[in-house]
Amino acid sequence: MNMRRFLLVRLPVALCLAAGCGAWAAPVDELLQEYQAQGGKDFNAAAGDKLWHQFFKDPKGGEDRRCALCHTSDLRATGKHAVTGKAIKPLAPSVNPERLADKSKIEKWLERNCKWTIGRACTPQEKGDVLVMIRSK
Amino acid sequence: MKAVIPSGPQGPEGFSPPPLQKVRVWDAPTRLFHWALAAAFAGEWLTRDARYIVPHEFLGYAIGLLVLFRLVWGFTGTRWARFASFPLSISAALAYLRGLTRRSQSHHTGHNPAGSWAIYALLALAAFQVASGIVTLGAEQQLGPLAGRLSYSVGDTAHELHESLAWAMLAVVGLHLVGVVVGSLLERENLVGSMLTGLKRATAASAVQPRRGVAFALAAMLGMIALAFFRGDSLDALAGARVRAPLTQDASWKSECGSCHMPYHPSLLPARSWSAMWEHSQDHFGEDLALQEPTAAHLAAFAAAHAADALESNVAWKIATTTPAQAAPLRVSETPYWKKRHARLDAQTWKSVHPSECNACHRDAESGAFSPRAIEVAARPAAAPRKAS
Numbered sequence: 001m002n003m004r005r006f007l008l009v010r011l012p013v014a015l016c017l018a019a020g021c022g023a024w025a026a027p028v029d030e031l032l033q034e035y036q037a038q039g040g041k042d043f044n045a046a047a048g049d050k051l052w053h054q055f056f057k058d059p060k061g062g063e064d065r066r067c068a069l070c071h072t073s074d075l076r077a078t079g080k081h082a083v084t085g086k087a088i089k090p091l092a093p094s095v096n097p098e099r100l101a102d103k104s105k106i107e108k109w110l111e112r113n114c115k116w117t118i119g120r121a122c123t124p125q126e127k128g129d130v131l132v133m134i135r136s137k
Numbered sequence: 138m139k140a141v142i143p144s145g146p147q148g149p150e151g152f153s154p155p156p157l158q159k160v161r162v163w164d165a166p167t168r169l170f171h172w173a174l175a176a177a178f179a180g181e182w183l184t185r186d187a188r189y190i191v192p193h194e195f196l197g198y199a200i201g202l203l204v205l206f207r208l209v210w211g212f213t214g215t216r217w218a219r220f221a222s223f224p225l226s227i228s229a230a231l232a233y234l235r236g237l238t239r240r241s242q243s244h245h246t247g248h249n250p251a252g253s254w255a256i257y258a259l260l261a262l263a264a265f266q267v268a269s270g271i272v273t274l275g276a277e278q279q280l281g282p283l284a285g286r287l288s289y290s291v292g293d294t295a296h297e298l299h300e301s302l303a304w305a306m307l308a309v310v311g312l313h314l315v316g317v318v319v320g321s322l323l324e325r326e327n328l329v330g331s332m333l334t335g336l337k338r339a340t341a342a343s344a345v346q347p348r349r350g351v352a353f354a355l356a357a358m359l360g361m362i363a364l365a366f367f368r369g370d371s372l373d374a375l376a377g378a379r380v381r382a383p384l385t386q387d388a389s390w391k392s393e394c395g396s397c398h399m400p401y402h403p404s405l406l407p408a409r410s411w412s413a414m415w416e417h418s419q420d421h422f423g424e425d426l427a428l429q430e431p432t433a434a435h436l437a438a439f440a441a442a443h444a445a446d447a448l449e450s451n452v453a454w455k456i457a458t459t460t461p462a463q464a465a466p467l468r469v470s471e472t473p474y475w476k477k478r479h480a481r482l483d484a485q486t487w488k489s490v491h492p493s494e495c496n497a498c499h500r501d502a503e504s505g506a507f508s509p510r511a512i513e514v515a516a517r518p519a520a521a522p523r524k525a526s
Contacts, residue, residue, distance in 0.1 A: 060423070083422065084398040084493050104429070112427045 027103035028131050035124035043125075048133025051126055056118045065117045067130075075137040092137035100135060160344035162246055162337040164215040165352035166206075171332055173359065174203050174263065178310065181266075185303070186481060187509035188498075194274065194281070195366045199359055201267040204260055206355060215345035217247035225257050226250060237323065244324050246339040252320065255313040262306040269299040277451040278508060279381055289454035384449055384505040387439045389432060391503070397424070399496050401469055402505025404453035408444035409465040411437070417467075452507045469495070486514070 032043055053073065055064040063069070063082075070088055071079040076095045079088035090096045100106060110130075114122035122130070163171075177196045184193040211220040229250035248256060275283025276292025321328045331337045335347070384404055394400035403411060415437050418426040428436070443449060445457040455474045466472050470479075470492040479492075495502035501511040 081397050083424075085491055086398050108427055108429065112425055115425045115427075116423070 027106060028100050028135055030103060031106060031131060032128050035128040038124040040124035040128045043128035043132045045129070045133040045136045048126075048129035048131070051130055052133065059119060067113070067117055069117070075134060091134055093135060094137060100131070106131070156340070157244075157338045158341060159336045160339050160341060161335045161347060162217050162339055162343060162345065163332060163335040164218055164345055164348040165335065166210055166348050166355055167214060167218040168332055168335055169352045169355055170203055170207050170210070174200065174207075174259075177203065178263075178306070181303075182307070187478070188512040188514055190278075190509040190512075191367075194270075195363065197267055197270045198362065198366065200263050201271075202359065202362065204264050204267065207260060210351075215348060216343075217345060223248040223250075223253040223256070225253060230254050237319065244326075244338070246337060246343045249316075249320060252313070252316055255309055255316060258309045259306065259313065262302060262309060265302055266299060266306060269295045269302065273299055278510075280510075285381060289448065289451050292451065293455070293458070385439075385443050386504065387435075389435055390439050393428075393432060393436060398493055400503060401495070402503070403440040403443045404445055404447065404450050404505045405456060405469045406445055406466065406472070407457055407460055408441050408446050410467060411440035411444055413465045414440075414467060422467075450505060450507075452505070468493075 032040075035043070052067045055066050058065050065082075070082050071091055075092040076090050078090055080086070081088060089098070091099055093099045110122060110127050114120065114126075177200045180196045181193060181200070183189070184196065210218055216222060230253070233250040271281055271283055272287060272295035273292050274281040275285070276287035276289060277296060279285050317328050326338055384402060386402075390403075391400045406414075414421070415433070418428055418433070445453040445460070448454045448457060452474075456469075456472050459474045459477075460466065460472050469475050490497040495507075498512055498514050499507055500513060501508055
């Protein structure tokens with residue numbers, strides 16, 4: 001087995017399940033299966049991390065956008081909405097157990113925020129990678 | 138009552154006016170009334186902004202009591218404090234003013250005929266301001282003795298009058314001050330000092346007895362009312378159950394709208410604005426709301442039922458009646474009413490607070506109530522510069 005993948009994906013998932021946070025593991029697993037059916041494969045936290053920090057050109061000429069613009073580079077930290085300045089609760093399930101607990105919420109925010117940040121819908125592969133990355137935090 | 142100071146050639150043979158000396162003309166309650174009213178009037182100007190509504194209300198009630206006292210004292214007080222000693226006469230006032238241009242030196246023991254007009258005008262304006270203030274408070278904020286008894290429309294009219302007449306009263310105060318200075322120079326007497334000490338140059342027979350007991354009672358009454366007022370909203374308690382129910386809230390609205398910004402209550406924009414909002418939901422200030430059914434329909438229905446047009450609050454009434462019918466603003470800060478109410482805030486304020494963050498100063502913003510009593514102007518460190526989007 002790929003050691004890197006084991007450390008980044010399987011081990012955190014296993015540890016989390018062992019720690020009793022299966023409540024939020026379920027919706028993500030469900031989504032990962034759907035993304036797999038849509039052509040995604042080998043979801044990878046490192047790829048999700050890379051996408052997280054990647055800059056995308058703002059079509060209106062503002063500051064280039066990336067996930068970290070609002071959510072910061074540290075998923076355990078409180079973020080800040082780039083336009084309204086409203087505080088955004090941490091995304092990391094380890095500090096905010098509400099995250100990744102509701103399938104429809106996950107889908108809604110992936111849809112909205114991919115469009116705003118990247119300028120298009122994310123591919124199943126991208127969504128899977130990011131979800132796996134968030135879950136590992 | 139008028140004593141003529143001899144000037145120039147002596148009068149007819151044998152005429153000798155009674156000698157003038159410093160005697161008590163203004164009794165203590167009249168002086169206390171005068172300075173308390175002056176201070177309260179100045180205080181009302183300083184507290185005219187909505188955020189100082191509580192001291193503004195208190196000073197208003199205090200002025201009401203002072204005027205009431207003065208009306209009683211005008212019939213029961215000492216000689217020069219009685220209305221009978223300074224009748225409201227146009228001809229006398231005009232004669233006095235004509236006399237000024239000729240610099241004929243007349244000396245009045247009590248109020249001069251022009252000053253009388255200023256006093257009656259100020260008393261009438263003060264009484265009107267108290268009344269219009271109580272009507273505004275009762276109609277717009279549903280506070281005070283008239284809470285819940287009047288429509289928002291009546292409150293709006295009373296509020297406009299309250300603001301206009303405040304300027305009229307300031308103008309009369311200005312005329313009064315000019316009169317005091319001119320009178321002091323022409324009569325060669327420090328009239329401001331007289332109102333402080335009560336002493337004026339007059340015949341011994343003009344003197345009045347000091348009435349310190351009444352002054353003390355008046356001061357004690359004002360002090361006790363101040364205590365009662367600031368220790369609890371006792372006057373509001375009179376209104377009790379007449380106050381209208383709070384605005385309808387919706388949990389889904391709060392979580393959907395509140396994810397990215399303060400959830401503005403639908404009563405802050407007209408229904409046509411909300412329709413436009415849903416029409417442009419794919420480009421909601423640069424973001425795609427990605428609303429799903431049935432949530433989208435639920436939000437639209439909630440907004441339509443409780444939009445500004447439903448006139449469910451004073452702010453809703455103001456926004457609905459001042460936003461042009463052809464305009465459908467998408468931001469509350471684009472409505473004429475918002476602009477009017479925030480015109481006095483300086484650029485410094487907007488460096489630390491964004492206009493979208495109502496709740497930075499309005500503690501009750503999320504409920505949509507926007508009571509002036511819930512305003513606390515933010516004293517926050519300047520936030521990092523915002524990015525345009």
